[in-house]
Amino acid sequence: MGSKIKRIAVFTSGGDSPGMNAAVRSVVRTCAFLKVDCLAVYRGYQGMIEGDFVTMDARSVNNIINKGGTILKSARCDDFRTKEGRKMAYDQLIKAGIDAFVVIGGDGSFRGALKFNEEYNFPIIGIPGTIDNDIFGTRYTLGFDTALNTVVEAIDKIRDTASSHNRLFFVEVMGRDVGHIALNAGVGAGAEEVLIPELDLGLERLLDSLKRSKKSGKSSSIVVVAEGDKIGKNVFELKEYVEEHLPIYDVRVSVLGHMQRGGAPSAFDRVLASRMGVKAVEAILEGKSNLMVGIMDSKITLYPIDEAIMGHTKIDKELIRVSDIMST
CATH class of the missing domain: 3.40.50.450 (Rossmann fold)
Structure with a gap:
């Protein structure tokens, strides 16, 4: 050479x-x-x-x-x-x-x-x-693979709390312009809904999806949200919107933040x-x-x-x- x-x-x-x-x-x-x-x-x-x-x-x-x-x-x-x-x-x-x-x-x-x-x-x-x-x-x-595993592990733990208290959790993950982490983690962790920048789900469709989940017998739900999702100004606005239109849900928000970058x-x-x-x-x-x-x-x-x-x-x-x- x-x-x-x-x-x-x-x-x-x-x-x-x-x-x-x-x-x-x-x-x-x-x-x-x-x-x-x-x-x-x-x-x-x-x-x-x-x-x-x-x-x-x-x-x-x-x-x-x-x-x-x-x-x-x-x-x-x-x-x-x-x-x-x-x-x-x-x-x-x-x-x-x-x-x-x-x-x-x-x-x-x-x-x-x-x-x-x-x-x-x-x-x-x-x-x-x-x-x-x-x-x-x-x-x-x-x-990417490491961050994905970190997110899935975190969502698994959040689901324990969601199930124990019959809560809906919005889990915000990194992805300002793309939803690769959110989509893969959502599937891997069994989320009820995934919100990503590439796919405008819309607020009404989100509500319909949550209503179907409740009607099907689900007592708790996880929605994974990429930080760049365009449905709401931010994940906290989404929380307020769902609380206003679906008061049957006890809604919480978890922003995973920079923990996704760390770890072996x-x-x-x-x-x-x-x-x-x-x-x-x-x-x-x-x-x-x-x-x-x-x-x-x-x-x-x-x-x-x-x-x-x-x-x-x-x-x-x-x-x-x-x-x-x-x-x-």
């Missing part, structure tokens, strides 16, 4: 997601295996501008595959949005002898990397790390991160750039980052149908 690349940097950027550490570990150990120097950049693009680099070897990433969050930290960096800030980052990379970098993050992180490549022709490869599973060009993003990554995310990290380093050494590592049909693939950013993931219509049938 001939290449002029001698030193690769790796960093995490944007919101943290389970599996990021496993991906960092994979990049570092693949570099060690292929006799390429690897540096870690702390605090994402902010650390790049400040030259916050640390040399990594295979032993530097011991015992992190099971850890949530990111040991390299992440930070917002308004300076990198400016041409002057990107010039400072470039100067630091050149000073450190870095020839290419692997960015682990979401679409915002990828946009920054593409802009940087456009200005300096600097080799970049992306690994999609976000629990929302909202990156086009890959079936799964790092952290699942086996699936650990394996996926390991495979993606290997592919990212190999792609760089093959002279490739501006590509995102993804997974399609269980195979690790490379996909143009610009298309990944521009594309929109689609909700699984078959899963919507299954959800409707299961809520009977």
